[in-house]
Amino acid sequence: MDDARKPREPNPRRVKGRGAPSQVDGRFAVTRVEGADDGWGSLGEALADTPNPATRVSEERARSIISRNASPDVGFSQSVNPYRGCEHGCAYCFARPSHAYLDLSPGLDFETRLFAKTNAAERLRDELGRRAYRCAPIALGINTDAYQPSERRYRITRACLDVLAECRHPVSIVTKSAAVLDDLALLADLARDRLATVYLSVTTLDNRLSARMEPRASAPHARLNAIRALHEAGVPVGVLVAPVIPGITDHELEAILEAAREAGAASAGHVLLRLPHELRQLWREWLSVHYPERAAHVMSLVQQMRGGKDYDSTFGTRMRGEGPFAELIAQRFKRAHRRLGYARLPPLDCSRFVPPRPDSPQRELF
Known part of the structure; x- marks a missing residue:
């Protein structure tokens, strides 16, 4: 391999308040920046003195907002993502590699270089109003969380929900944020007409982890408190144990399901750790920083569930894995699911959908 094209050596380190331990190159990167020590130890000093990266949010105008999906192992056909990148900074996030399309790093850039689609509600209204549009539930904030911290400033998710409520369009939400309760009244209104469901993703009950x-x-x-509040408000709510991480969180599977059920979750699902593209390197770095003594064991378990590889993207097995350890997790989930009385959330109702009226100076006259 030509020296200019060799991947740069990462400098993984714990960055306070961030999930990624380095700024790995995206798979489409055409330029790479790396430091060179001048022999006086200045490179090490520079790395030690590098301040924690601040969050920067760029506003952008989306050309379209509804994404279609034909994956056979995903439970929705269309979705809306108000933001690109996610400040939650989950070290395991399967969406990190999407930042490579922006010529940004799936590492620290993913959680510090964010993009807010400020015209999302406007585009959503236009697309719902097209004659060819056929109503199907919209999954809100699937690639990156719709209730990440930037939502408190931009309120893009809320604006999209307002459009969906006006049109009586069904919506499902998956989030790791209790900020979903900011829209509790609106979600409760939608839920009364079987137009809204919410899943909270819970990975661990350990605050330090x-x-x-x-x-x-x-x-x-x-x-868990958000699950309780949604349940008490009449919003159908479930829990996703996602991802289940072998050697790190898999022992908590039953405890998470029990805690969520006690809080009011009516449905539950689980997804194994997925490591597509650059996430393989990022996850290995994270393990080397936080769990160096068990990193090799964790990756061995991951590979046992992925046919000897870090990841297998085959439909049907990418969410659940294969092999004895994956089967053991599936059986444990199945037994706890049945014991705790989990069921399915009620189906969303598409029959109430009314296309939005086009904007017009005379719209209120007719």
């Missing part, structure tokens, strides 16, 4: 692994997501107890 959560702070290292998903540093700017809501704490585990806050997510």
Whole structure:
């Protein structure tokens, strides 16, 4: 390999308040920047003195907002993502590699270089109003969290929910944030007409582990409290144990399901750790920083569930894995699911959908 094209050596380190330990190159990167020690130890000093990266949010105008999906192992056909990148900074996030398309790093850039689609509600209204549009539930904030910290400033998710409520369009939400309760009244209104469901993703009940692994997501107890509040408000709510991480969180599977059920979750699911593209390197770095003594064991278990590889993207097995350890996790989940009385959330109702009226100076006259 030509020296100019060799991947740079990462400098993994614990970055306070961030999940990624380095700024790995994206797979489409055409330039690379790396420091060179001048022999006086200045490179080490520079790395030690590098301040924690601040969050920068760029506003952008989306050309379209509804994404279609035909994956056979995903439970929705269309989604809306108000933001690109996610400040929650989950070290395991499968969406990190999407930042490579922006010529940005799936590492620290993913959680510090964010993009807010400020015209998302406007585009959503336009697309719902097209004659060819056929109503199907919209999954809100699937690639990156719709209730990440930037939502408190931009309120893009809320603006999209307002459009969906006006049109009586069904919506499902998956989030790691208790900030979903900011829209509790609107979600309760939609739920009365079977137009809204919410899933809270809970990875661990250990606050210290959560702070290292998903540093700017809501704490585990806050997510359980959000489940309780949604349930009490009449919003159908479930829990996703996602991801299940072998050697790190898999022992908590039953405890998470029990805590969520006690809080009011009516449905539950689980997804194994997924390591597509650059996430393989990022996850190995994270393990080397936080769990160096068990990193090799964790990756051995991961590979046992992925046919000897770090990841297998085959439909049907990418969410659940294969092999004895994956089967053991599946059986444990199945037994706890049945014992705790989990079921499915009620189906969303598409029959109430009314296309939005086009904007017009005379719209109120007719």
